[in-house]
Amino acid sequence: MSLPLNPAFAATEPPPVMEARRWIAGKTFTPERPLLNVSQAAPVESPPLGLRQALAEAALNDPQAHLYGPVLGLPALRAEIAAQFSAAYGGAIGAEEVAITQGCNQAFCAIMATLAGAGDEVILPTPWYFNHKMWLDMQGVTAVPLETGLTLIPDAATAEALITAKTRAIVLVTPNNPGGVEYPAETVAAFRDLCRARGLALVLDETYRDFDSRHSVELGGRPHELFADPDWADTLVQLYSFSKAYRLTGHRVGSIVASAERLAEVEKFLDTVAICPSQLGQIGALWGMRNLRQWVAGERDEILARRRAMEQGFGALKGWKLLGCGAYFACVEHPFDMGSDVLCKRLVDDCAILMLPGTMFHPAGSAAGKRQIRIAFANVDAGGIAEMFARLAAFRP
Structure with missing residues (x-):
């Protein structure tokens, strides 16, 4: 017999970032095409x-x-x-x-x-x-x-x-x-x-x-x-x-x-x-x-530079629509005939990119959630952002 579970916890969805990490568990990414992880907004470097x-x-x-x-x-x-x-x-x-x-x-x-x-x-x-x-x-x-x-x-x-x-x-x-x-x-x-x-x-x-x-x-x-x-x-x-x-x-x-x-x-x-x-x-x-x-001001300038790179990249990427971009994040609409939850798993396998689908940020069944993707770009430098756009441009559903 299992222990009791608070029904409110049973009705709560699992943590999305942990769920996304399971999509890459056991997968191998090559040095020529390493995983681009734009799923989580957290600094990966040590403090100054x-x-x-x-x-x-x-x-x-x-x-x-x-x-x-x-x-x-x-x-x-x-x-x-x-x-x-x-x-x-x-x-x-x-x-x-x-x-x-x-x-x-x-x-x-x-x-x-x-x-x-x-x-x-x-x-x-x-x-x-x-x-x-x-x-x-x-x-x-x-x-x-x-x-x-x-x-x-x-x-x-x-x-x-x-x-x-x-x-x-x-x-x-x-x-x-x-x-x-x-x-x-x-x-x-x-x-x-x-x-x-x-x-x-x-x-x-x-x-x-x-x-x-x-x-x-x-x-x-x-x-x-x-x-x-x-x-x-x-x-x-x-x-x-x-x-x-x-x-x-x-x-x-x-x-x-x-x-x-x-x-x-x-x-x-x-x-x-x-x-x-x-x-x-x-x-x-x-x-x-x-x-x-002053150090934080420099960090802000770097994030704003990456924001401009995201805006320019989506401006040139056919079919994709940038809805919002600032701080650590971009929210985009994808052009494909599939839900964002399905698409994001495909992007792991086909493009070695880990993003979070809009379904994780909207109520269940939301049409907007199916169209949207969140990209956390703060940990991706200019070269990584350019590589991400090259892979997205080459993706074929």
Whole structure:
């Protein structure tokens, strides 16, 4: 007799990236045509030397780095985030309005645990980030899809028609995963106004904020004005990850910016699942914030160069349509008479390319999901991008 299984977990799809890895298990790829893995958006290189030295120094000489720390994170890191984000967004964020988490996925789970329970609803624009959908499914919360059409930009008026007495929050991801699009400032402001009017939370996931083409302190730009609103905390929750900007994926450091009252509820969640975030990871994140601004700017420039290469390549690739491109991702429509889930497996075998089908980012049976593919291009250099387009051009279904 098998052990009981929570029916909400039984109804939750397996992790898509792990599923895609099984497509290449046991397969052999030649040195002449190695696998091009554009399925996952995570840095594969180590952090810069200075950051690694800071981690090593702390590991060797800071006894506190190996002990439990504050549940909501190191005070110095919370204060640094508050100061830098206040300056970057032209607003006022206090250190007490910042919490540190074990990565941004945990930040999402923590804030959602305080907002919605079984039987409630949360609106997610499609294509959605699959881990967001998975968490809601496992909690018995209904993910209400908000179609974004060919622009991949959600519309607040369309979202309003989906709100019911059970709706607790609307989630936006910008720059978007998986769509790549950068949501216009007026779009996020319209969603803020809608959520405020209807008593909902606006959860804004800005994991890829460092790679937003508009977000440059040096150029004086910012992607939105939400934190300039002195009452931002009555509606807005911002999520962020240190994994991408500082290559700290294995250290799991993320953050939540929300009202101090909301973070008091978040603390209950964090204390039961992790007790405290990684001390070494936080030390690395703090060193990075204080010392790597110019290095991160260079990383952004490189990602933006790869974005231009993607845009140019799809502009010349017959039949394919680029829907969105930015940060780490491109979302495209393929031209073939088969579903993207079938096509992506064919591309592994015929082209040695691993991509994720749109079916992993849309509700079951979605026509858009069958047409779309997500390409994570951040780990593919200019030569790899050119090779990817050569293989796609040669593919015959």
